[in-house]
Amino acid sequence: MTSVxxxxxxxxxxxxxxxxxxxxxxxxxxxxxxxxxxxxxxxWLEVLTYKAIGVREDVEQRWxxxxxALLSFSVFGFLLTYAIQRLQGYLPFNPQGFGAAQVSPDLAxxxxxxxxxxxxxxxxxxESTLSYFVQMSVLTVxxxxxxxxxxxxxxxxxxxxxxxxxxxxxxxxxxxxxxTVYVLLPLAVIAALLYCSQGVIQxxxxxxxxxxxxxxxxxxxxxxxxxxxxxxxxxxxxxxxFNANAAHPFENPTPLSNLLAMVLIFLIPGALTYxxxxxxxxxxxxxxxxAAFSAMFLIGVFVAYHYEQAGNPNLTGLGIQNQAxxxxxxxxxxxxxxxxxxxxxALFATVTTDASCGAINSWHDxxxxxxxxxxxxxxxxxxxxxxxxxxxxxxxLLYCIIAVFIAGLMVGRTxxxxxxxxEQKEVKMAMLAIIATAFSILVFSAISMVADFHAKGxxxxxxxxxxxINNSGxxxxxxxxxxxxxxxxxxxxxxxxxxxxxxxxxxxxxxxMIIGRFLFLIPLLAAAGxxxxxxxxxxxxxxxxxxxxxxxxxLVGTVILVGALTFFPALSLGPIVEHFLxxxxxLFSMIPVTQLWS
Amino acid sequence: MWQQILPGLRIKLFMxxxxxxxxxxAMTGLCRLLFPRQANGSLITQGDKVIGSxxxxxxxxxxxxxxxxxxxxxxxYDATASGGSNLGPTxxxxxxxxxKMDDKKNEVVDFDGISLRIVHYxxxxxxxxxxxxxxxxxxxxxxDLDDVKLIKAFNDEKAPLVFTPRAPIPADAVTASASGLxxxxxxxxxxxxxxxxxxxxxxxxxxxxxxxAQFTEPPELGILGExxxxxxxxxxxxxxxxxxx
Numbered sequence: 001m002t003s004v005x006x007x008x009x010x011x012x013x014x015x016x017x018x019x020x021x022x023x024x025x026x027x028x029x030x031x032x033x034x035x036x037x038x039x040x041x042x043x044w045l046e047v048l049t050y051k052a053i054g055v056r057e058d059v060e061q062r063w064x065x066x067x068x069a070l071l072s073f074s075v076f077g078f079l080l081t082y083a084i085q086r087l088q089g090y091l092p093f094n095p096q097g098f099g100a101a102q103v104s105p106d107l108a109x110x111x112x113x114x115x116x117x118x119x120x121x122x123x124x125x126x127e128s129t130l131s132y133f134v135q136m137s138v139l140t141v142x143x144x145x146x147x148x149x150x151x152x153x154x155x156x157x158x159x160x161x162x163x164x165x166x167x168x169x170x171x172x173x174x175x176x177x178x179x180t181v182y183v184l185l186p187l188a189v190i191a192a193l194l195y196c197s198q199g200v201i202q203x204x205x206x207x208x209x210x211x212x213x214x215x216x217x218x219x220x221x222x223x224x225x226x227x228x229x230x231x232x233x234x235x236x237x238x239x240x241x242f243n244a245n246a247a248h249p250f251e252n253p254t255p256l257s258n259l260l261a262m263v264l265i266f267l268i269p270g271a272l273t274y275x276x277x278x279x280x281x282x283x284x285x286x287x288x289x290x291a292a293f294s295a296m297f298l299i300g301v302f303v304a305y306h307y308e309q310a311g312n313p314n315l316t317g318l319g320i321q322n323q324a325x326x327x328x329x330x331x332x333x334x335x336x337x338x339x340x341x342x343x344x345x346a347l348f349a350t351v352t353t354d355a356s357c358g359a360i361n362s363w364h365d366x367x368x369x370x371x372x373x374x375x376x377x378x379x380x381x382x383x384x385x386x387x388x389x390x391x392x393x394x395x396x397l398l399y400c401i402i403a404v405f406i407a408g409l410m411v412g413r414t415x416x417x418x419x420x421x422x423e424q425k426e427v428k429m430a431m432l433a434i435i436a437t438a439f440s441i442l443v444f445s446a447i448s449m450v451a452d453f454h455a456k457g458x459x460x461x462x463x464x465x466x467x468x469i470n471n472s473g474x475x476x477x478x479x480x481x482x483x484x485x486x487x488x489x490x491x492x493x494x495x496x497x498x499x500x501x502x503x504x505x506x507x508x509x510x511x512x513m514i515i516g517r518f519l520f521l522i523p524l525l526a527a528a529g530x531x532x533x534x535x536x537x538x539x540x541x542x543x544x545x546x547x548x549x550x551x552x553x554x555l556v557g558t559v560i561l562v563g564a565l566t567f568f569p570a571l572s573l574g575p576i577v578e579h580f581l582x583x584x585x586x587l588f589s590m591i592p593v594t595q596l597w598s
Numbered sequence: 599m600w601q602q603i604l605p606g607l608r609i610k611l612f613m614x615x616x617x618x619x620x621x622x623x624a625m626t627g628l629c630r631l632l633f634p635r636q637a638n639g640s641l642i643t644q645g646d647k648v649i650g651s652x653x654x655x656x657x658x659x660x661x662x663x664x665x666x667x668x669x670x671x672x673x674x675y676d677a678t679a680s681g682g683s684n685l686g687p688t689x690x691x692x693x694x695x696x697x698k699m700d701d702k703k704n705e706v707v708d709f710d711g712i713s714l715r716i717v718h719y720x721x722x723x724x725x726x727x728x729x730x731x732x733x734x735x736x737x738x739x740x741x742d743l744d745d746v747k748l749i750k751a752f753n754d755e756k757a758p759l760v761f762t763p764r765a766p767i768p769a770d771a772v773t774a775s776a777s778g779l780x781x782x783x784x785x786x787x788x789x790x791x792x793x794x795x796x797x798x799x800x801x802x803x804x805x806x807x808x809x810x811a812q813f814t815e816p817p818e819l820g821i822l823g824e825x826x827x828x829x830x831x832x833x834x835x836x837x838x839x840x841x842x843x
Contacts, residue, residue: 004817004821007821008821008822011821045616049609049612052608052609052612053605053608053609053612054604054605054608055605061602065602068602068603069602069603069605069606072602072603072604072605072606072607073606073609073610075606076606076607076610077610080610080614125679125681127678127679127680128678128679136618136619136622137614137618137619138614138618140617140618140621140622141610141613141614141617141618144613144617145610145613173605173609176609177609180613180617185617185621188621189621189625192625192629193625193628193629193632193633196625196629196632196633196636196637197632197633197636198636199636199640199652199653200636201636201637201638201639202625202626202629202630202637203626203629203630203637203638203639204626205638207678208639208641208648208651210641210647210648210649210650211647211649212649212650212656212657213649213650213656213658213663213830213833213834213837214656214657214658214659214660214663216656216657218650218654218656218675218676218677219676219677219678220639220651220654220677220678221677221678221680222638222639224622224625224626226625226629226637227621227622227625227626228622242680242777243679243680243681244671244680244681244682244776244777244778244779247680247682247775247776247777248680248777248779249651249653249654249777249779249780249781250639250653250654253640253653254818254823255817255818255822255823255824256818256819256822256823258822258823259822311769312687314687314688314693315693315712315769318693318712318713318716318761318762318767319716319727319762319763319766319767320712320716320766320767320768320769320772321766321767321768321769322769325786326785326825327768327784327785327786327789327825328768328769328770328784328785328786328787329769329770329784329824330768330769331769332687332769332773333769333770333773334682334683334685334692334712334773334774335682335683335684335773335774335775335776336773336775336776337775337776337777337780337782338667338770338775338780338782338783338784338824338826339780339782339823339824339826340823340824341823341824344822344823344824360776361776362776363682363683363684363776365682365684365685365686366682366683366684366685366686366687366692367686367687368687369686369687369688372686470684470685471684471685471686471688471689472689473688474688475686475687475688475689478686495684495686496681496682496684497684497685497686578686578687578688581688582687582688586688587688587689587690587693587694588688588689588690589690589691590691
C-alpha cells in the first residue's frame with residue numbers, strides 16, 4: 001500500500017461525510033413535504049406527475065396498500081422492460097440494427113428482473129445486444145425507478161419508528177415522485193455534465209469505423225452513455241452501457257470521473273443516515289449508523305487493497321514487479337486499468353459491493369483470492385455497508401432490530417429501538433428477510449454445482465451447469481457462489497468469467513434477484529406497519545442507548561457474525577482455500593466438467 | 599385495489615417519456631453544446647480521416663511505435679467487445695497460456711498467457727533474461743519465436759520451461775487491462791520500450807525519453823490515480839517529430 005493510495009481512500013470518505021448533512025437534511029425536508037430551495041424550480045413537475053398518474057398528494061396508505069403500490073410499480077416496470085427489449089428491432093434509435101435475435105426470452109426475463117430489482121446484473125454485452133432506445137427508454141428509466149422505490153421504502157420504515165398509533169406509513173406514489181423529482185433527477189443532470197466534461201460520450205451516432213495508425217480496421221461503439229452513467233452510479237444500479245462497465249474509457253475516462261463515480265454511489269446512502277436521524281428527531285442515531293458503515297467500509301477496503309497490492313505470488317515468481325514505484329503501480333494488474341492502478345481499483349470494488357451498485361472498474365474475477373473475498377463478503381452481509389439507495393438504510397435498520405434483540409436477550413429485557421418495543425412480529429419479520437436471502441444464495445449455488453443438463457440442449461448448452469465456469473479449482477466455486485450472492489443481494493457485479501447467458505442461469509439468477517428484493521422488503525414493510533401502530537415508550541435509566549460506541553460495536557458485530565456464520569463454510573471452500581493454494585503455487589487447468597459428472 | 603395498481607402503469611409510461619426520452623435527449627443536446635469533442639468520443643483526425651480515439655487503445659506492433667497493454671477485448675482491442683480475461687490468480691491458462699486446434703487441424707495459440715508475454719517483452723525490448731532452455735530452440739524456420747512451442751514448453755508437467763527476466767517487469771506491461779481498451783501504459787513500461795523505438799527510428803534515446811516525459815500525465819490534482827502515458831498520443835507525436843526509418 002502506498003501513502004498516496006491510503007490518502008485517496010480517506011479523501012473519498014471525507015467527501016461522503018461532508019455531503020451527509022446538507023443532502024440528508026434536504027431529503028428529510030423533501031419527504032416531510034416541506035418546501036425546499038428546489039421547489040420554485042421543480043414543483044410543477046411534481047404536480048404534473050400526480051395529475052398524470054391520478055393520485056392525490058394528501059392521501060396516505062397503510063403498509064399493505066403501500067406494498068401493493070410497490071408491487072404494481074415493479075410489475076409494470078418488469079413487463080415494459082421485457083416487451084421493449086424483445087421489440088427493439090421495430091423501435092427507433094437503433095443504428096446498429098439489433099433485434100430480437102440478440103435478446104432471447106430468457107435473457108430478456110433476466111434483464112427485466114435485474115433492472116426492476118435494482119440489481120442490474122448483465123448477462124448481455126451492452127454494445128453488441130441493445131439498441132440506444134432500449135438503453136434510454138427502459139434501462140435508464142428503471143435506473144431511476146428502482147432507486148426511487150428503494151428510497152421510498154426506507155422512508156416508510158423510518159415513519160414506522162417516528163409515528164405513534166397510526167395505521168399509515170405514507171404514500172408510495174408521492175415518495176417515489178419526490179425522490180425522483182427533487183433528489184435523483186437534479187443530481188443526475190449535474191453528474192452527466194461532469195462526466196461528459198471528463199470524456200464520457202453522449203451521442204446517438206452509429207458506431208465509428210476507422211483505420212488505425214498501423215492500418216488496421218477498428219470499430220468504436222458509441223451511444224448516450226453520460227446520461228445513463230450518472231443515474232447508474234447515483235441510484236446504485238451499476239448496469240454498464242458497455243460490457244466492461246466503468247472500466248471502459250468511455251464510461252470512466254479519468255481518475256477524476258472515477259472519484260465522481262464512487263462519490264455518487266455512496267452519496268445518497270451516506271446522506272440517508274442523516275435523513276433518518278433528523279426524521280426520528282435525534283441526529284446521533286443517524287451518525288451511529290454512519291459510524292458503523294464507515295468502520296465496516298474501512299476494514300473491507302484495506303483488506304482488499306493490501307492483498308491486491310501484495311499481488312499474485314505465481315506472477316512474482318515470473319519476475320513481475322509487485323512493489324509500487326513512482327513509475328508503475330505494481331500489484332495484481334490483471335483485469336485492472338492503469339489510470340486507476342491498485343488503490344482505486346480496490347477502493348472501487350469495495351464501494352460498489354458495499355453499496356448495492358455492482359458497477360466495476362476492474363474485474364473482480366481476476367482479483368487475488370482474499371482481495372476477491374472482500375466484495376463477496378460485503379454482499380453477503382445483505383448490502384448494509386452504506387448499501388443501495390434506501391436499501392442500505394432499511395437493511396441496516398433490520399440489523400438494528402436484531403442487534404437490540406440480541407442485547408435484550410443477554411440482559412433479559414424486552415428490546416426497544418427508538419422508543420418502540422421490538423416484539424415477536426418485528427423479530428420474526430427481520431429473520432424471515434435474512435433466511436430468505438441466505439436460502440436463495442446457498443440453495444441455488446448448490447444446485448448449480450451439481451445440476452447436469454444435456455450438452456447442446458436447451459437449458460444449458462455447455463452441459464452441466466458447473467461447466468460454464470471460466471476457472472477451475474476453488475475459483476470455479478467462487479464464480480458460481482459470487483453470481484448467486486450478487487443476484488440475491490441485488491448487487492449486479494460478477495466474477496464475470498462464468499457464462500450466465502443460458503436459460504438455466506438467466507432464469508435462476510432472475511429468480512434470486514426477485515427473492516432477494518421482495519422477500520427482503522415486504523417483511524420490512526410489514527414491520528414498519530406494526531411499528532407505526534405502537535405507542536412510544538419513554539426513555540428510562542434502563543433504556544439501552546442506541547447512539548453510542550457500544551451500540552455501534554454491537555451492530556457491526558451482528559452484521560459480521562450473521563454474515564460469517566451463514567456463509568463461512570462456502571467461503572472457506574472458495575476464496576479461503578484458494579488463498580492457501582495460491583500461496584503454495586498451485587495452478588489449475590480447466591478439466592471438461594462434463595466428464596466429472598457423467 | 600385498482601386504486602393502487604393503475605397508477606403503476608401510468609407512472610411507468612410517464613417516466614418513460616420524461617426520464618427515458620426527454621432526459622437523455624436533452625443531455626445529448628446539452629453535452630454536444632458544451633463538450634462537443636468529448637461527447638463524440640474524443641476522436642482524433644488526420645486530414646479528414648478519423649484515425650482513433652484519444653481514450654481508446656488501438657494496437658501497435660511495429661518496433662518504431664510504443665506498444666499498449668495486452669488486450670483480450672474480442673480478438674484484441676475490439677471496441678465493440680470490451681472486456682478482460684476474467685482469469686483468476688490460480689489459473690494455469692492465465693500464467694502458462696493454452697493452445698487449440700484450428701479448422702485446418704493446425705495447433706494455434708488459444709490464449710497467450712503471461713509467461714509468453716514476458717518472453718516477448720524481454721526479447722522485443724532487450725531486457726536481459728535467463729532461460730532454462732535457450733530460446734533458439736523455439737524458433738520457426740524464418741527465425742521468429744514459435745508461440746505454440748513456447749506455450750507447450752511452459753505447460754510441460756515434467757520439465758517446464760523456466761524463463762526469468764533479470765530486470766523486474768512492470769506488472770501493467772504483461773497483464774490484460776479490464777476494458778481491453780486501456781489507452782495508457784505506465785511510465786516505467788514506456789522507458790523500457792524507449793531504446794527499441796529509438797533504434798527503429800534512428801533517433802537518440804534522449805529524444806525519445808524527452809517525448810515520453812512530455813507525454814507522461816501526472817496523477818490528477820497531484821494525487822488522484824496513477825501517472826500514465828497515453829500510447830496513441832505519444833506515437834502520433836513520434837510520427838510528427840521523428841521520421842520513420
